[in-house]
Amino acid sequence: MKLAKSGRRVAVIERHSQVGGGCTHWGTIPSKALRQSVQLLADYRRHPMFHTTGGHLSVSYPDLLRGAQSVIHDQVGTRHRHYGRNGVPIIHGSARFVGEHSIEVSRAEGGAKVLEADTFIVATGSHPYHPADIDFRHPRIHDSDSILSLDHTPRSITVYGAGVVGCEYASVFAHLDLKVNLVNTRDRLLSFLDDEITDALSYHLRHLGVLIRHGESCQRVEALDDGVVLHCRSGKKFKSDVLLWANGRTGTTAGLGLEDLGVAVNARGQIEVDDRFRTALPHIYAVGDVVGPPALASASYDQGRFAATLIADGDADWRLVEAVPTGIYTSPEISSLGKTERELTAEKVPYEVGRATFRSLARAQITGHTVGVLKLLFHRETLALLGIHCFGEDAAEIIHIGQVVMAREPPGNSIAYFADTTFNYPTMAEAYRVAALNGLNRLF
Numbered sequence: 001m002k003l004a005k006s007g008r009r010v011a012v013i014e015r016h017s018q019v020g021g022g023c024t025h026w027g028t029i030p031s032k033a034l035r036q037s038v039q040l041l042a043d044y045r046r047h048p049m050f051h052t053t054g055g056h057l058s059v060s061y062p063d064l065l066r067g068a069q070s071v072i073h074d075q076v077g078t079r080h081r082h083y084g085r086n087g088v089p090i091i092h093g094s095a096r097f098v099g100e101h102s103i104e105v106s107r108a109e110g111g112a113k114v115l116e117a118d119t120f121i122v123a124t125g126s127h128p129y130h131p132a133d134i135d136f137r138h139p140r141i142h143d144s145d146s147i148l149s150l151d152h153t154p155r156s157i158t159v160y161g162a163g164v165v166g167c168e169y170a171s172v173f174a175h176l177d178l179k180v181n182l183v184n185t186r187d188r189l190l191s192f193l194d195d196e197i198t199d200a201l202s203y204h205l206r207h208l209g210v211l212i213r214h215g216e217s218c219q220r221v222e223a224l225d226d227g228v229v230l231h232c233r234s235g236k237k238f239k240s241d242v243l244l245w246a247n248g249r250t251g252t253t254a255g256l257g258l259e260d261l262g263v264a265v266n267a268r269g270q271i272e273v274d275d276r277f278r279t280a281l282p283h284i285y286a287v288g289d290v291v292g293p294p295a296l297a298s299a300s301y302d303q304g305r306f307a308a309t310l311i312a313d314g315d316a317d318w319r320l321v322e323a324v325p326t327g328i329y330t331s332p333e334i335s336s337l338g339k340t341e342r343e344l345t346a347e348k349v350p351y352e353v354g355r356a357t358f359r360s361l362a363r364a365q366i367t368g369h370t371v372g373v374l375k376l377l378f379h380r381e382t383l384a385l386l387g388i389h390c391f392g393e394d395a396a397e398i399i400h401i402g403q404v405v406m407a408r409e410p411p412g413n414s415i416a417y418f419a420d421t422t423f424n425y426p427t428m429a430e431a432y433r434v435a436a437l438n439g440l441n442r443l444f
């Protein structure tokens with residue numbers, strides 16, 4: 001869009017039959033739509049108004065998946081219209097480089113054509129990593145793509161890999177009353193987050209009935225008639241109706257012909273780029289999941305826009321790419337931005353903490369979503385906001401209020417802003433005022 005609006009001739013090559021990418025069809029959108037439906041179910045069961053019904057509501061996993069389909073349909077339609085309005089043709093087919101300035105596009109129905117361009121942006125995304133000794137064609141063994149076509153509600157599931165995708169799906173299935181085993185290869189959940197947040201996530205997942213095991217490693221997967229068994233090197237075994245393998249993703253670069261051009265691809269299938277998303281060939285850029293972390297739709301979108309701005313305008317505001325917030329749609333929802341307490345302590349930064357627990361906020365009491373905390377980390381002397389960590393209902397929305405203040409240059413970046421500002425009442429945003437006052441009161 002950026003290049004088209006800048007007057008360039010642009011075409012998008014897409015091998016799937018519809019636009020939207022993995023984000024719309026297999027990743028962000030279906031998993032978030034599923035999660036929204038599950039939250040509705042949880043709200044219904046928890047809300048006192050419906051207690052007389054005994055919480056009985058029979059909703060199957062396929063029912064929830066059907067809900068996601070309508071969101072996918074709407075997203076595809078919106079995106080398709082944007083391309084049309086901006087005069088960007090979509091060429092359906094699988095692309096590979098056949099020269100430094102030419103790609104061959106092979107159509108699914110047969111036939112191919114060669115296209116030439118001055119500049120290329122590779123945004124081929126990623127796909128679930130499949131170890132060679134696991135049979136992903138078996139109906140009990142799934143990855144995050146195929147779990148979206150599961151046609152029944154299993155009674156139990158083992159999720160192997162407790163990264164963001166594993167934790168999100170564990171939350172969804174726990175709300176559906178499945179027995180969930182969450183098998184983590186690391187020693188704590190989502191260790192890149194603030195410890196207090198991950199402690200809360202572990203606590204609440206366990207509260208939902210999820211069995212969490214840390215520090216495990218898969219030895220083999222055994223598919224049986226009546227279940228699937230995950231055998232771990234520790235000797236532990238986990239038997240369940242289905243297995244969700246959520247352990248790693250690979251960049252989608254196989255067959256793209258990049259190596260033949262001298263463009264480096266690492267062992268994870270990711271394209272090596274510099275801090276301007278340029279590959280070894282200056283006219284070939286790569287953005288999104290195919291270049292590795294943070295592997296978020298939010299960041300991928302910006303990377304594409306910044307690379308396009310560099311091509312069109314000669315430069316871009318790169319600082320924005322560095323400040324990527326994290327939004328994790330578990331139960332409770334999590335979001336964070338900036339430094340953690342662990343990082344600030346290691347860097348010997350004199351910081352203080354301001355906290356607001358959701359249970360003390362009128363809005364949370366009204367909605368019944370009282371689980372959660374907003375935690376502001378700020379510099380003791382300058383009062384600059386250094387980190388925002390939040391879990392609970394709408395955490396991924398709430399974070400952006402703090403993000404605006406944190407992005408300002410000093411003295412604009414100060415938690416005093418929240419103490420001196422009138423917030424609508426009752427709102428969740430008010431958590432900032434409560435947390436700021438709590439933090440300022442700790443100073444001496």
Ligand SMILES: Cc1cc2nc3c(=O)[nH]c(=O)nc-3n(C[C@H](O)[C@H](O)[C@H](O)COP(=O)(O)OP(=O)(O)OC[C@H]3O[C@@H](n4cnc5c(N)ncnc54)[C@H](O)[C@@H]3O)c2cc1C
Binds near residue numbers: 095126
């Ligand atoms: C379960 C799950 C949940 C997620 N949740 C979130 C979330 O809540 N928030 C968030 O920000 N991110 C989330 N993500 C991550 C997000 O989906 C990705 O970061 C994002 O989709 C990456 O965008 P992309 O454009 O790089 O690649 P993709 O969205 O994967 O798109 C790549 C496109 O390239 C096409 N393609 C590949 N090879 C070729 C070829 N040779 N020729 C032509 N076309 C080709 C593919 O068909 C695809 O359409 C989630 C991911 C998963 C798996």
